[in-house]
Amino acid sequence: MKVLLLGANGQLGKELDFTLNEDLQLISLPRSSLDITDHKVTEDLIKHEKPSIIINAAAYTAVDKAESEQEKADAVNHLAVKNLAHLAKEHNAWLIHYSTDYVFEGTKQSPYTEQDTPNPLNIYGATKLAGENAIIESGCQFLIFRTSWVMGAHGNNFAKTILRLAKEKKELRIVADQIGTPTSTSLIASVTQEAIYKIKANAPWPQGIYHLAPRGKTNWFEIAQRLIRYTEKSIPFRLTADDVYPISTSEYPTAAKRPLNSLLETDKIQSVLSFTLPHWEDDIATLAHELIKA
Numbered sequence: 001m002k003v004l005l006l007g008a009n010g011q012l013g014k015e016l017d018f019t020l021n022e023d024l025q026l027i028s029l030p031r032s033s034l035d036i037t038d039h040k041v042t043e044d045l046i047k048h049e050k051p052s053i054i055i056n057a058a059a060y061t062a063v064d065k066a067e068s069e070q071e072k073a074d075a076v077n078h079l080a081v082k083n084l085a086h087l088a089k090e091h092n093a094w095l096i097h098y099s100t101d102y103v104f105e106g107t108k109q110s111p112y113t114e115q116d117t118p119n120p121l122n123i124y125g126a127t128k129l130a131g132e133n134a135i136i137e138s139g140c141q142f143l144i145f146r147t148s149w150v151m152g153a154h155g156n157n158f159a160k161t162i163l164r165l166a167k168e169k170k171e172l173r174i175v176a177d178q179i180g181t182p183t184s185t186s187l188i189a190s191v192t193q194e195a196i197y198k199i200k201a202n203a204p205w206p207q208g209i210y211h212l213a214p215r216g217k218t219n220w221f222e223i224a225q226r227l228i229r230y231t232e233k234s235i236p237f238r239l240t241a242d243d244v245y246p247i248s249t250s251e252y253p254t255a256a257k258r259p260l261n262s263l264l265e266t267d268k269i270q271s272v273l274s275f276t277l278p279h280w281e282d283d284i285a286t287l288a289h290e291l292i293k294a
Helices: 011-019 041-051 070-090 123-138 159-170 185-200 222-233 280-293
Strands: 003-008 025-029 051-055 092-099 141-147 172-175 208-211 242-245
Touching: 003 011, 003 041, 003 159, 011 025, 011 185, 025 092, 041 242, 051 070, 051 185, 070 092, 070 123, 070 141, 123 141, 141 185, 159 172, 159 208, 159 222, 159 280, 185 280, 222 242, 222 280
Parallel strands: 003 025, 003 051, 051 092, 092 141, 141 208, 172 242
Antiparallel strands: none
């Protein structure tokens, strides 16, 4: 089975490229090889390769910059995705795409389900939602995985920033009133791998949107403390976990508003997975080990 992986140089793309097994005919393309905003080049490539599955790990993820770069964010997260969806439909290919908890406004008192109506607070979330809708409207075969607080051993992310700052600073002040769960790229890649196996076996999961995140709930402050505790024996920090202090969102203003509740209900995806989603503490511990090795 031929699988086309787009955005193979990003933090998720690199994990997917590493995880997906050799029994797949995997074509991994970084942005330098294919810019998905070039619709004609993308069309020509898909016509030539004729993949059975297109995995789109390419995205504009600079949440704050998106507020001043709306056109650029929309080109990647919406218009390019719309083109991919139509090409998937035309060539009878599955499209696997990744979205975000930021499609929700974060005011709900319980985890968001796939049936909840999105209402993004920022441009990034709005462009990702537009991409979701374009896929649904295209009529292609698709799986959309909404994830939250993605972190991995590759690329730039919160976990790597915390470990870098812990080597430079004597104290850290981290937002504690936004709740959610960190999701490792390795978990996302494992779920994607199983979804591909199901498609390959002609027993695909029902197409649609699935929330993909570990179990439990936490906040950025607690994640930072946990990461430092997991790695402080292996990395020379200037501080300890006790030197990390909680602050409110209002004390850390950003260009883009963030949802206060990013919790995703995962009953739907758990019902089709062959393994149990890990608790966030176990998922972050695995990530910490990967970061120590890196």
